[in-house]
Amino acid sequence: MNERLKREIKSAHPGHAYLLYGKAELVEAEALEFAMAINCRNPQDGAACGACSHCLQIKSGNFPDLVVLAPEGVYYKADQLKTLRKYFSLTAKQGLHRIFLLQKADMMKEECADRLLKALEEPAENTVFLLTAENEDRILQTVASRCRVIRILSENKKALDGEREEVFSLLAAVKSSPLEYLFRSAEKYAKEREKCASFFETAVSLLSENYLYRQGGAAPAHHLPEEHWSAEQLFDLWQWALAAPILMESNINLKLITENFLLRIKRKDDLNGNCSWYTL
Numbered sequence: 001m002n003e004r005l006k007r008e009i010k011s012a013h014p015g016h017a018y019l020l021y022g023k024a025e026l027v028e029a030e031a032l033e034f035a036m037a038i039n040c041r042n043p044q045d046g047a048a049c050g051a052c053s054h055c056l057q058i059k060s061g062n063f064p065d066l067v068v069l070a071p072e073g074v075y076y077k078a079d080q081l082k083t084l085r086k087y088f089s090l091t092a093k094q095g096l097h098r099i100f101l102l103q104k105a106d107m108m109k110e111e112c113a114d115r116l117l118k119a120l121e122e123p124a125e126n127t128v129f130l131l132t133a134e135n136e137d138r139i140l141q142t143v144a145s146r147c148r149v150i151r152i153l154s155e156n157k158k159a160l161d162g163e164r165e166e167v168f169s170l171l172a173a174v175k176s177s178p179l180e181y182l183f184r185s186a187e188k189y190a191k192e193r194e195k196c197a198s199f200f201e202t203a204v205s206l207l208s209e210n211y212l213y214r215q216g217g218a219a220p221a222h223h224l225p226e227e228h229w230s231a232e233q234l235f236d237l238w239q240w241a242l243a244a245p246i247l248m249e250s251n252i253n254l255k256l257i258t259e260n261f262l263l264r265i266k267r268k269d270d271l272n273g274n275c276s277w278y279t280l
C-alpha cells in the first residue's frame, strides 16, 4: 500500500476526500486497500489485515458502507450523482467509515461535479470520498482543490524516479565536492555496464532538459542553477554524455569514462574549460 496513504490512516485526522491519480489498475487497487485499511478491525501499521470480517466483505464486494461508482458510458451522467446524493449525508452503518469510491473521476463534467462539490464541502461524519483518475489534468479544479491529492506510482516508476534523483544529486554536488567523492561515485556507476549506460542516459536527459530550459523551453523538474551551470557547459556535457555509449563500446575502462565525465563538470568550472581529458 502507498506509504502516504498509510500515514493518512495512522494520523489522528485522516482527510474526508482523496484524489488518487495514476494508472487505472494501480489507483483502483490502492483505493480498495485504503477502504479496507480504514475500516479494518485489526489494522497493522496503517495497512489492512485482509482477514477480518470487514476486510473480507470489502474484498468480496459485500460491504454495506462501501459505495462504488463509475461513469455510465464515457462520462458520468448527472443522474448518477443525483440519486446518490441522498446517501451522502448518511454516516457509516456497519463499518468505521462510509466510503464513496468514485472511479474515473476525471470523466465528470461540470454540471455533474456540482452535485459532488457540496458533499465534499460539508461531509457527513465518518465519510470518506475516494476519487480515482488516470489523468490529473482532466480533473476539474473545483473538485481537486477539495481533495488531498496523492500520486500513485508503480514500483518500476518509483525505482526510475529514485535513480534519476540520485544522478541529479551527484551532478549537482560534483562542483563543490572533493575529488575523492567524484572518484567514489565514478567507481559505483562503473561497476556494471548496464548501470553505467543508465547513468549516462539519465545524465543526457537531465542536461538536455536544463539546456533546453535556458533556450526558452519548459522548466525542468530537476533544476541545475544558472549561477553554477552556464548554458554552454550544459550543452557541452550533454553532448559528452551522449557520446559516452560510443566510448563504452571501445576498450576504454568504464571507470575512466565516468571519471572523465565527472571531472569535466568540475574542471570546466575550476580551470576555465581547460580539460585535457577531452581529447580522449
Ligand SMILES: [Zn+2]
Pocket: 039, 040, 041, 042, 043, 048, 049, 050, 051, 052, 053, 054, 055, 056
Ligand atoms: Zn481487517
